[in-house]
Amino acid sequence: MxxxxxxxxxxxxxxxxxxxxxxxLGKSVTLPSGGNSSWNPTTIKWSIFTNNTWIGTYIxxxxxxxxxxxxxxxxxxxxxxxDLTIHNLKSSDAMEYTVDIKTSEKDPIVNKIKLTVKxxxxxxxxxxxxxxxxxxxxxxxxxxxxxDQHVTLTWRYNKSLNPSxxxxxxxxxxxxxxxxxxxxxxxxxxxxNKESVSSQLTRIHLDDCIPAHxxxxxxxxxxxxxxxxxxxxxxxxxxxxxxENTHTHTHTHTV
Numbered sequence: 685m686x687x688x689x690x691x692x693x694x695x696x697x698x699x700x701x702x703x704x705x706x707x708x709l710g711k712s713v714t715l716p717s718g719g720n721s722s723w724n725p726t727t728i729k730w731s732i733f734t735n736n737t738w739i740g741t742y743i744x745x746x747x748x749x750x751x752x753x754x755x756x757x758x759x760x761x762x763x764x765x766x767d768l769t770i771h772n773l774k775s776s777d778a779m780e781y782t783v784d785i786k787t788s789e790k791d792p793i794v795n796k797i798k799l800t801v802k803x804x805x806x807x808x809x810x811x812x813x814x815x816x817x818x819x820x821x822x823x824x825x826x827x828x829x830x831x832d833q834h835v836t837l838t839w840r841y842n843k844s845l846n847p848s849x850x851x852x853x854x855x856x857x858x859x860x861x862x863x864x865x866x867x868x869x870x871x872x873x874x875x876x877n878k879e880s881v882s883s884q885l886t887r888i889h890l891d892d893c894i895p896a897h898x899x900x901x902x903x904x905x906x907x908x909x910x911x912x913x914x915x916x917x918x919x920x921x922x923x924x925x926x927x928e929n930t931h932t933h934t935h936t937h938t939v
Contacts, residue, residue, distance in 0.1 A: 702780075702795075702796040702797070702798060703716065703718070703795065703796070703797050703798070704797075704798045704800065705797055705798070705799050705800070706799070706800040706801070706802055707770070707773045707777075707799065707800075707801055707802070708773065708801070708802050708803065708804055709773055709774070709775065709801060709802070709803045709804070710772060710773060711772075711773055712769055712770065712771045712772070712773070713769070713770055713773060713799065714767050714768070714769045714770075715730075715767065715768045715769070715770070715781055715783070715797045715799065716765075716767050716797070717765060717766030717767050717768070717783045717785055717793070717795060718766075718783070718785075718793060718795040719765055719766035719767075719783075719785045719793060720765065721764040721765045723785075723787045723789070723790055724764075724787060724788070724789075725742065725763065725764075725766055725785050725786065725787050726786055726787055726788055727741075727742065727743055727784075727785070727786040728740075728741060728742040728743075728761065728763065728766045728783070728784075728785050729741050729742075729743070729783070729784040729785075730761070730768045730781060730782070730783050731781070731782045731783075731784070732779060732780070732781055732782070736782065737751075737752065738751050738752075739751055739752045739755050739759065739781075740755070740759045740761045740768055741761075742761060742763045747761055747763060749761055754776070755770070758770055758771045758772055759771070766783060766785045768781070768783070770799075773801050774801070775801055777799060777801055778799055778800055778801040779798075779799060780796055780797070780798050780799075781796065781797045781798075781799060782794065782795070782796050782797075783795050783796075783797070804879070804881070805830075805832055805835065805874050805875075805876055805879050805880070805881045806830060806831045806832055806874075806881070807874075807881055807882070807883055807884070808828050808829060808830040808837060808872045808873070808874040808881070808882075808883045809828070809829050809830070809872075809883060810826055810827070810828050810871075810872050810883045810884070810886050811826065811827050811829070812824065812825070812826050812827075813825040813826065813827050813856070815893050816893075817893050820862055820863060821860055821861050821862035821863060821890065822860070822861045822890055822893035823858070823859075823860055824858070824859055824860075824861065824888060824893070825856060825857070825858045825859075826856070826857050826859075826870075826886070827855060827856050828854070828855050828856075828857075828872035828883070829855065830874045832874060832876065834876065835874045835875060835876045836854075836874070836875045836876070837854050837855055837872060837873070837874055837875075838854050838872070838873045838875065839854060839857050839870055839871075839872055839873070840870060840871050840872075840873050840882065841868065841869065841870035841871075842868065842869055842870070845859065845865070845868045845869075845870060857870075861888070861890045861893070863890070865890075867887065867888065867889045867890065868887070868888050869885055869886065869887050869888075870885075870886055871883050871884070871885055871886065
């Protein structure tokens with residue numbers, strides 16, 4: 685049988701393997717070819733799209749990785765293993781890649797690699813909602829937010845700091861500094877799966893709580909308004925939970 689016909693039959697009937705690989709924006713990722721460095725490949729072709737547009741090749745002893753402008757300067761091809769490394773990952777790099785390896789001793793190998801491009805978690809932001817000086821110390825409220833979706837936010841603080849309240853989803857922390865505990869340090873941590881990132885360290889001091897010129901009456905109003913501002917999201921959250929429970933209860937009775 686003709687050698688070319690044999691190759692065509694192998695490619696037609698061979699089940700093409702598909703491997704999933706993930707990388708992060710701005711970083712590098714290596715797409716494994718599924719080959720072996722001991723095979724001494726004679727031809728390596730990496731392509732994208734259904735029309736098999738070449739992006740990196742090793743043909744006739746020559747390596748070319750600038751076939752497509754989008755990947756120019758960002759590809760490294762290992763001519764021993766056939767692996768392709770993409771540097772400075774972009775969102776547009778997320779797609780399916782095909783590698784075709786030929787050797788002088790083994791049947792051709794065709795594998796597909798699906799690349800997913802992720803983004804590292806962004807640093808959460810801590811903002812002071814209000815502070816109010818009262819007899820014996822100072823009340824403070826802080827809010828933690830993240831630009832990322834579906835993350836879990838938690839507070840990390842020194843053991844001497846004992847927050848009075850942690851409101852829904854731990855986004856709001858209300859704490860009290862007394863005359864003995866005059867300062868505190870804490871951060872907000874954003875978590876998703878096994879990745880986490882912390883905000884900048886926040887330092888607060890009792891002396892910075894209220895400007896010296898503020899009157900007692902202003903202290904009282906600041907504290908009152910601060911409590912109202914802090915409680916608004918809590919009340920909204922509680923009402924939404926009650927509404928959800930009522931809807932579920934009504935649906936159950938209807939069924």
